[in-house]
Amino acid sequence: MTPVRFPDPPDGFGWQPLGPGEPLEVLASRRFPALHGFTCRVRTRQPDASYLGIRDRMEGDLGLLERAAGIQAVHALRQVHGNDVQVLRSAARPGAPAVGDALVTRIPGTAVAIKAADCVPVLLADPVSGAVAGAHAGWRGTLARVVDAAVRALAAEAGAPPSRLRAVIGPAIRACCFEVGPEVVSAFRAAGHDVDRFAVRPQAAGRPHLDLVLANRLQLLAAGLPEHTIEDTGLCTRCEPAFHSYRREGPGVGRNWSVVVAGTPTA
Numbered sequence: 066m067t068p069v070r071f072p073d074p075p076d077g078f079g080w081q082p083l084g085p086g087e088p089l090e091v092l093a094s095r096r097f098p099a100l101h102g103f104t105c106r107v108r109t110r111q112p113d114a115s116y117l118g119i120r121d122r123m124e125g126d127l128g129l130l131e132r133a134a135g136i137q138a139v140h141a142l143r144q145v146h147g148n149d150v151q152v153l154r155s156a157a158r159p160g161a162p163a164v165g166d167a168l169v170t171r172i173p174g175t176a177v178a179i180k181a182a183d184c185v186p187v188l189l190a191d192p193v194s195g196a197v198a199g200a201h202a203g204w205r206g207t208l209a210r211v212v213d214a215a216v217r218a219l220a221a222e223a224g225a226p227p228s229r230l231r232a233v234i235g236p237a238i239r240a241c242c243f244e245v246g247p248e249v250v251s252a253f254r255a256a257g258h259d260v261d262r263f264a265v266r267p268q269a270a271g272r273p274h275l276d277l278v279l280a281n282r283l284q285l286l287a288a289g290l291p292e293h294t295i296e297d298t299g300l301c302t303r304c305e306p307a308f309h310s311y312r313r314e315g316p317g318v319g320r321n322w323s324v325v326v327a328g329t330p331t332a
């Protein structure tokens with residue numbers, strides 16, 4: 066097994082333990098007001114560290130996330146590339162995961178875990194109520210405005226104006242690597258997205274590339290989050306071998322976890 070090189074964190078981010086429990090190194094923002102992190106292919110940078118995000122071991126990963134964060138319940142979804150938002154009403158993890166692409170919780174000590182391998186993970190938090198959300202936005206979810214739906218649901222659950230919410234965007238495929246067919250650009254245009262702002266054509270004769278992160282940033286801004294409350298890891302999953310990437314590895318690829326834990330209200 067070749068050791069995984071952890072990519073240098075961008076300004077304002079660092080690799081650090083998720084929590085006080087079992088060692089799990091995650092990329093986290095130093096400013097985001099909730100316990101959170103983005104995993105890579107392995108648990109730690111020790112040469113013998115075991116892998117995580119392996120496709121058929123997702124249930125086991127949730128237990129690891131719980132032990133690492135030192136909390137009782139990490140909730141995941143059966144993600145379907147749509148825009149349905151689920152709101153957690155009970156701390157106990159159900160037998161089968163709820164279906165949707167965004168999850169909100171204001172139950173202190175419960176967490177949301179989003180899995181993605183190129184799709185854009187967006188974590189949200191309200192610093193006052195402690196409520197948090199996670200959203201999974203591939204191109205279909207972005208087209209369907211799942212991040213906008215997540216902001217609205219979190220604001221309602223938290224009793225917060227969207228301007229009070231914070232966001233952090235995890236490792237995802239970036240415009241450098243996300244080539245799409247012209248029909249995808251057309252679908253965004255038909256759905257009323259300002260696609261000319263986030264579709265680029267690196268070569269005059271080539272196929273378009275989408276900047277899905279920018280598309281989701283535009284949704285956050287339009288939903289009412291101020292520019293300075295939106296952070297971005299800036300990392301491309303396809304360029305950085307530390308992360309699972311569908312475009313690089315194909316079907317059967319693992320998933321990167323993005324996890325955020327609800328806190329106790331401060332007011």
Ligand SMILES: [Zn+2]
Pocket residue numbers: 238239240241242301302303304
């Ligand atoms: Zn790239």
